Amino acid sequence: MTKGTRVVVKREIYEWAIKESQKDFEEIKAKFNKIEDWIVQNSHPTFRQLEKLANYLKVPFGYMFLDKPPKTNVIDAEFRRIGDKIPNMSKSLKDTIYDMSRKQNWISEYRKVNGWNKVIPDSFSDLDKSDYFEFAKKAKDFLDLDEYWYNDFKDNRIAYNFLRDKIENKGMLVMQSGIVGTNTHRKLDINEFRGFMLYDDLAPLIFINTNDSQAGKIFTLIHEYIHILLREDDVFFDADLDNKLEKEVNSITAEFLMPKSHIETLWDEDDKSLNQIEKISKVFNVSKLSLAIRLRELGLI
Numbered sequence: 001m002t003k004g005t006r007v008v009v010k011r012e013i014y015e016w017a018i019k020e021s022q023k024d025f026e027e028i029k030a031k032f033n034k035i036e037d038w039i040v041q042n043s044h045p046t047f048r049q050l051e052k053l054a055n056y057l058k059v060p061f062g063y064m065f066l067d068k069p070p071k072t073n074v075i076d077a078e079f080r081r082i083g084d085k086i087p088n089m090s091k092s093l094k095d096t097i098y099d100m101s102r103k104q105n106w107i108s109e110y111r112k113v114n115g116w117n118k119v120i121p122d123s124f125s126d127l128d129k130s131d132y133f134e135f136a137k138k139a140k141d142f143l144d145l146d147e148y149w150y151n152d153f154k155d156n157r158i159a160y161n162f163l164r165d166k167i168e169n170k171g172m173l174v175m176q177s178g179i180v181g182t183n184t185h186r187k188l189d190i191n192e193f194r195g196f197m198l199y200d201d202l203a204p205l206i207f208i209n210t211n212d213s214q215a216g217k218i219f220t221l222i223h224e225y226i227h228i229l230l231r232e233d234d235v236f237f238d239a240d241l242d243n244k245l246e247k248e249v250n251s252i253t254a255e256f257l258m259p260k261s262h263i264e265t266l267w268d269e270d271d272k273s274l275n276q277i278e279k280i281s282k283v284f285n286v287s288k289l290s291l292a293i294r295l296r297e298l299g300l301i
Contacts, residue, residue: 016069021057119171136255156214195220
């Protein structure tokens with residue numbers, strides 16, 4: 001097939017691709033002035049024009065040759081709802097989830113063929129997640145972490161890599177990026193999400209948005225790790241969500257990273273300055289904001 005060959009594309013494929021792109025149709029028409037004719041089959045694009053359209057709409061080029069639109073509502077159908085509403089995810093986030101889901105499925109199948117067992121012990125299902133202290137302790141024990149592990153690190157980047165290695169050594173997958181796939185022009189928005197987790201018995205997967213700060217990445221990594229132990233998909237990480245499960249996971253994460261008894265030992269009641277908050281936040285490899293929230297929850301400020 002030459003680049004000048006005209007290509008017949010089904011109307012429903014055009015309609016699907018336009019909807020999937022989340023772009024305004026007038027904007028699309030401004031770039032492709034014949035698209036209305038293509039949709040109603042009055043004319044057809046060249047191979048090269050179709051390539052450009054698929055690239056502009058950010059849909060896989062091969063999908064344009066399908067007889068029926070692909071089933072891209074897997075996220076809506078399979079992943080956890082928040083408040084019984086499906087969040088309006090950006091195309092970049094959706095594409096990243098699809099990409100990670102494909103990788104996870106491949107690794108899960110590979111591990112199944114090679115006789116892997118469940119990565120997470122069933123014993124975690126018996127734990128009371130409202131007992132934050134016990135759950136956090138068990139979560140650290142599973143990673144073979146010493147109670148004062150954080151004392152070995154004065155650099156958040158090194159602490160993050162250490163925790164990531166610990167999690168991966170237990171069979172969990174930790175993927176990270178700040179862009180969609182290999183497209184450097186599609187930066188992942190930290191205001192939309194910091195990370196997510198896709199659960200699978202053989203290949204639970206955590207994704208970290210690397211556009212976050214090092215301290216932020218640490219909190220997200222442990223937050224998603226706790227979700228794995230609970231065997232709960234977490235596609236829409238948002239620490240501010242008014243959601244019981246998220247609050248419990250955040251509380252466990254806070255106890256994991258900033259143990260209550262350790263804070264009480266370090267905290268000087270006579271000095272509630274920002275300098276002390278900054279100093280202690282560095283001890284635990286967390287942000288000043290995370291520590292301040294923890295201190296407030298513990299009634300120390």
